[in-house]
Amino acid sequence: MPIPRRLLLGAALAAPALARAQAPWAPDRPVRLVVPFAPGGSQDVLGRLFAQAVSQSVGQNLVVENRAGAGGIIGAQEVARAAPDGHTLLLATAGQLTIAKAIGRRLPYDPIADFAPVIHLSDSPVALLAAPNLPASDIPSLLAFARRAPEPLPYASTGTGTNTHLIMEDLKARERLNVEHVPYRGAAAAFNDLMAGRIALMFVSVPSVLGFAGGQLRVLGVTSRERFPATPDVPTLIEGGVRDFEASIWTGVAAPAATPAPVVERWRREFAAALEGGLVKPRLEGLGATANGSGPAEFATLLRDDLARWTRVAAPLNISLD
Structure with a gap:
């Protein structure tokens, strides 16, 4: 039985609208x-x-x-x-x-x-840095030293309430570390004080470490679950004994x-x-x-x-x- 002409015409008119309805969304301007x-x-x-x-x-x-x-x-x-x-x-x-x-x-x-x-x-993980004069060569020895330090060890952050502040406070609470916060406005000034031994520790973003021209930073660990490709010789904090400690x-x-x-x-x-x-x-x-x-x-x-x-x-x- 032939299909009525009006139904064929209706289907033809509906086809473009159906195609538009089924087409994936795309932006129509910048x-x-x-x-x-x-x-x-x-x-x-x-x-x-x-x-x-x-x-x-x-x-x-x-x-x-x-x-x-x-x-x-x-x-x-x-x-x-x-x-x-x-x-x-x-x-x-x-x-x-x-x-x-x-x-x-x-x-x-x-x-x-x-x-x-x-x-x-x-x-992007953050890296844990230690001052050159700090008597710790790896994460386990750092944790042991920071727990028994007679005076709080000053640690730097890139500002109060930033990632680097809160990550250290999380580590402090988990591992019962005797450290105290010293906020800086950015990483550059903190690097200088770290190298001079005026502060003991700091967490800093991996891009900041990779971009540091001096090459003298003591990087003890990173906060990724696996070792970070750009720093393959640096262990994770998990490897250093801080169970499930991951931050990015x-x-x-x-x-x-x-x-x-x-x-x-x-x-x-x-x-x-x-x-x-x-x-x-x-x-x-x-x-x-x-x-x-x-x-x-x-x-x-x-x-x-x-x-x-x-x-x-x-x-x-x-x-x-x-």
């Missing part, structure tokens, strides 16, 4: 990738690498927008308030999405409820909350492909990072776990930055 740090740092370099790689594959420019200030809170606020249409993304770190809340900062957004996790891009400066991508799932999935695919591509992959080690690539569900779990960990560590410290 996309902002908000980097909540000033230009020139390792996170900015990483963001620009990904922006270049993803722009090539998605067919729209990802424009890096540096919105530094307040430890990254200004940039995160910009994204939290943006339309959830896939055209504004955040290059996210713990500083904005977990640590800020953990240390009690007054935030203009909820770091969990106001963002849609897209992908966990990379991890992670980087991910987040979108405004209520961004539709197909939009989140398109960005996950694009950034995952860039992570394995020839532009980004060869540069990661030099930036002190390793690829991760976990998707929205795993990234959301990381955010919750990270927030719980640093809230526990920060609770007895009575940090006040506002």
Whole structure:
């Protein structure tokens, strides 16, 4: 029995609409990738690498927008308030999405409820450094010395409430170390005092260690689960006897909350492909990072776990930055 002409005509008219409905979402104008740090740092370099790689594959420019200030809170606020249409993304770190809340900062957004996790891009461990005059040659001897030190050993951080502060406080609590905090504004001045023996210890990002020109830093351990490729001779703290002690400066991508799932999935695919591509992959080690690539569900779990960990560590410290 022949199909009525009106049904054929209706099917023909519906076909373009059905094709549009089934087509994957794609941005229809340039996309902002908000980097909540000033230009020139390792996170900015990483963001620009990904922006270049993803722009090539998605067919729209990802424009890096540096919105530094307040430890990254200004940039995160910009994204939290943006339309959830896939055209504004955040290059996210713990500083904005977990640590800020953990240390009690007054935030203009909820770091969990106001963002849609897209992908966990990379991890950069931190390195434990010791002063040249410290009588410890490895992690076990350092821990033993720091436990029995008659006076608190001064340790540096790159600022109160930063990763390097909280990671040391976590180690202090776990291993009952007699150390006290001396905050610095960045790593350079702390390196000088460490080399002179005015401070005893510090955690610092691996990119800072790799970029130190002197080559005289005593690196006792790193906080990754496995040895870090760029420093293969440096053991992990886990190898040194600190059970399950792992910490990283992670980087991910987040979108405004209520961004539709197909939009989140398109960005996950694009950034995952860039992570394995020839532009980004060869540069990661030099930036002190390793690829991760976990998707929205795993990234959301990381955010919750990270927030719980640093809230526990920060609770007895009575940090006040506002």
